[in-house]
Amino acid sequence: MGSSTEYSSGDETDMSDSEIEYEEKIYEELKNGNHLYKVSDDAFSCPFFPNKRKRDFLYKELQQHALGVGKCNSQKRTRKDKANHLALAKYLENDVAIDADPLQQATMVDPLADHDHNEIFVWRWIGIIVNIPTEFKDGRYVVESGTKLRDQLIKRGFNPTRVRPLWNYHGHSGTALVDHKEWFGFNNAMSFEKAYEANQHGKRSWQAKNDLKSDLNGWVARADYYNSDAMFGENLRKIGDFRTISDIMEDEARKTQACWLLAI
Template sequence: MPILLWKRKQDYYYKDLLQHASSFGRSTSRGVKEKAKHLALERYMKRYLDGHAHSEPAKKSECTSMPDGDKKFARSRRPLDVPVHLEHSKKSESTPTPDGDHPRRHHDVQADGDQEFVYPWKGIVANIQTEWKEGKKVAESGSKLRDEFLRKGFNPLKVFPLWGYRGHPGFAIVEFKNDWAGFNNAMSFEKSFEVEHCGKRDYYGHENPGNKLYGWVARSDDYNSRGFIGDHLKKNANLKTISAKEAEDWRKASKLELNKYPHEQEFAS
């Protein structure tokens, strides 16, 4: 893998990187093996990343509220103030979440600015309305939430309600595809909650979150949290940065493309 392609300080955007790969791959002064790798990158980007790079975000959706078990939509009238990065207030840091999940301040950004996401990509839904039934808390099935998110265009694979000794704690995990389309859907899922002030910071910043659903994409602080959320994520996923995922995909694509041209590898060697 050419180091110049993946130096983290290189600020290539999609079009710049595509142009670079195309020009390098067709250069007459480069070696056959290097040209093959760049052409493989170009093919990979056009095949797998072009739609992701130019896709429009999902339509803005409203926070879901579920009074008396009936899902409705309520638009927030608060002024729009969406944070770029989550920073818990002092108040939210000391406020435990239901059943022991604390918003601990684990840094989900590496020294080079690369965020750590839970992988495969997962979303978190909080404040699901519950009721007591036969000594345990119960709520609507995860399939109903999944269908709701499908209608909004987020394309989740599954929604797993979390369970504890008291029953449903009011949280669920949303599973997305582990490719870039899944990541795009997960980020659109998160943004739809943020623009309605129903994101992660909003949830932890409210003493009384009402009956609205809150949601966000799972990152390292969720993964490392104590309680139902952290336990589930540790058992079913790991942490991965975007650059690590890109490099992993590049290695796989490069290997597949180079295997198509064994004569070029022999010639280059």
């Protein structure tokens, strides 16, 4: 298929026949789904990174990483490690890129381009859900598991990684925090917020106490809730901090550069 990535093995990597056979074996394993590489529609991971160094890549970044490790001359990289990454580069080139929509790739380059870079969010992107129906049972308020609510949000396309129910001395508070995946979760988090706003069940409607009924209200946490004395602030401060979009982008750029340097 057509692509700007030039993959090749053989002479450039000075591989023996046994190493080429090993690379082909790993390539077949990747095609058979034996090595997980996809985190979400936007995010990818290297299946050959040590767990303690796992991180997410854009599609093009993962291609560059795989080729960089596979073709590098550093003695820090074993032949097996290089073969693993060459197989990954070949797999991404031959079997995955066809599914990568060019428009989606362009969007993935800067998911924050249309937003005010001085806007402050709780990092990493945390959604807030309120008005969760509760039931009074055995002297305290209870509710269905956070996992069920997470699955419902996934079905709506918001792709949260976790839902954290918030509890107080009465039991379940009827509120929860919704975690989204690091850098790549921004679009999902904003889709979550906009969907509730569109149905007049966003932050402003909740604060105005308009037509609450039994419907959920949701929005993305920003500095006001992070700094609040209420239960939200206490819990948000335990799991994140608040930062401008510019700060987050600079950190992500440094991480990408550091990871690329490790690969060469």
